[in-house]
Amino acid sequence: MKLSARWTVNESGKAFGCCVVLNCRLFSLLRRRRFRILLRLWTATLLFIRTTGIPLPAILILRRFQMKMNYERKILERLIGKYEKSKAYITGHSSRRIALTVSEENWLQSGMENPEEKKLFFATLVELKKQELVDYSWVKFEEGNLVDKIWLIQDENRIREGYRRIERTPTKETAAELLALIEKYAGKLSPGTQLLVFLETCIEEIKNRKKCSSYFSEDRILNEDILKCLVHMEKNENEQMERLMSQALYGDSKRFEQDVKSKVLSILKEAKRQIGEDIPEDDELLREKGVVRWPEILEFTGKLKVHLEDGCNIDYTAEKYGAYINSETVLHISWVETEQIDRVLFIENKANYVWYISHEKTEEELVIFHGGCYSPIKGKWFRKILQGLECQPRKPEYYHWGDIDVGGFRIFQRLRENIVSELKPYRMDTQCLEQYHDDTMKITSLSYLKALEKLSRDSNYACFHQVIAKMLEEKIRLEQEAMILK
Structure with missing residues (x-):
């Protein structure tokens, strides 16, 4: 994203306006919360400049705000990532903290050498603590200078707010959505088929881990397209060319090849691997299901x-x-x-x-x-x-x-x-x-x-x-x- 400004100066030499030049990509991002805040801050800065006639370095203010938002996002992403790998994520409670040791976070160390960035980092922590998203502690005898640990507040509502701040759907919700989809399509298959055995394994895995299976994605539409294709192949009794099948299933002749095919192939291979069969070439694997290029x-x-x-x-x-x-x-x-x-x-x-x-x-x-x-x-x-x-x-x-x-x-x-x-x-x-x-x-x-x-x-x-x-x-x-x- 690029930001630049041109100042308009009156006869007395005072700045009374500013024209902001933004590249087109910014406008597509303005719907996001952080960019709406950024735009409001920029507007307020321009209003201040126009009212007072004092040409403040507005771009520096914006840069500071962006850096602060980056710290917030990175801290929450790291903590939520650790949370999703913890026992607390599965059971809902744990006596252990979900914490970062600041001295081990390499992405932070270079910034801490800059006094200005260090202040921004501390300000971010104070704000996150006020909002009850995280808490932190200081290195012994270094209070106000060196942060020791940052930990996640383990409250369901606070964690949900953390997901919202980093613009992610909670993983448990995504997993529950995928689970419902798989159960829906598994119900359309005959007992004992390789695909049904595979899907039953996925169902068990999602219930135990509360995470999406690696054979699917976090995109609900793509997951449904994958399952729709698998069930179609399992019931197919004729030969279909890839693009004609794609057009029939999705109304798009290239959807299968571009987005669905690689996922479907990985699932078909795993289904064979589970029962100890050798894995054939991709074309042969699809041909077995009646799907061919020619x-x-x-x-x-x-x-x-x-x-x-x-x-x-x-x-x-x-x-x-x-x-x-x-x-x-x-x-x-x-x-x-x-x-x-x-x-x-x-x-x-x-x-x-x-x-x-x-x-x-x-x-x-x-x-x-x-x-x-x-x-x-x-x-x-x-x-x-x-x-x-x-x-x-x-x-x-x-x-x-x-x-x-x-x-x-x-x-x-x-x-x-x-x-x-x-x-x-x-x-x-x-x-x-x-x-x-x-x-x-x-x-x-x-x-x-x-x-x-x-x-x-x-x-x-x-x-x-x-x-x-x-x-x-x-x-x-x-x-x-x-x-x-x-």
Whole structure:
């Protein structure tokens, strides 16, 4: 902020007026309390000058006032910051003072060498004490010269006034507001979902700490936009491009990308981390929820013919080294026709998919690139293929090849539970773990081991219990890429 003044002098040489030049930024700040006070002080100073004709150094008076306000703000910010980290903040009472030791406050020390600033600092303390916001004590034998400690008056109304002085909403109020929002949106989710588990953890944290979760902000509108997006993603069954989703949710095509996306991604990552899953790339994480930058490309290899709603047919039989279909085409499929396919193999990782179709795929086999947790549109594609396979005279066998780790097991179970009930694991057993033992990775995370232990007690993962026992015993896991290197 810039302030300058031009004096107008009459014939006798006396100043009778002053023109204040303010930059535009000041006017946008005048609505704030401290700037309204500043303006009133400036106006009073000009009136005094005009009445008396004495050109006082008004700018110095203003500077002194600003310095005093800065001291007040800094003292209250530091004390309230310490208060929010104290036991008193959570319980409402404590026998310990919330205090600053002045000699340890580096921001104060340089100013105390200036007698003028020192007087201003003392005057600020006197005023804050009169208003029952703080109290203070002197260094022994240095009364009136060196302040020892400054402490907060622990009264709810006085603390609230302190928040008002530094132009902040009390943290407890912000936390209570966020808690109500999270509870509202959590009520829209189905039991057992990753997102609901995460939100329940946040609810517990806010209740215990009386502070906003670090995954959200102090901005109520942004918090609601984050929750609105998360719930939308959890219920989404189709593919949506980021900007179209943003326009539909917020009426602004760039709101998601500019303000919401980073927060949503951090929450999705933490939700996976809580259950011991590996964290995929950002784009894959969003794709899993059906949110993409551009339409998704789906990969497969096998004797398939796709019949579209408009009567067009696409024959993929000749594409032995990899075929592709985009998500928009999937939405317009009428039905899928297959020649006799005896085995269907889903493969989690791209490198293994490419290697397998080049080295091991047979003529009667359909190989599908699965990726991480499949997206809603990929789920539709899988179901269309299965409907076609059910029309064959002989039903095929279904297998899934993934990492021998928590993520790989969960991907397998999700596919089996939701789409292919006859699914069996492929190269995900104890024999493979031992065969590629030299290429295994050590498990050092305690939470990861707990996630494995949980799977070892879950009957849904019974087909992996033997290999999980080996993993827990040796604290190892195996990524499937290691199997194609030798």
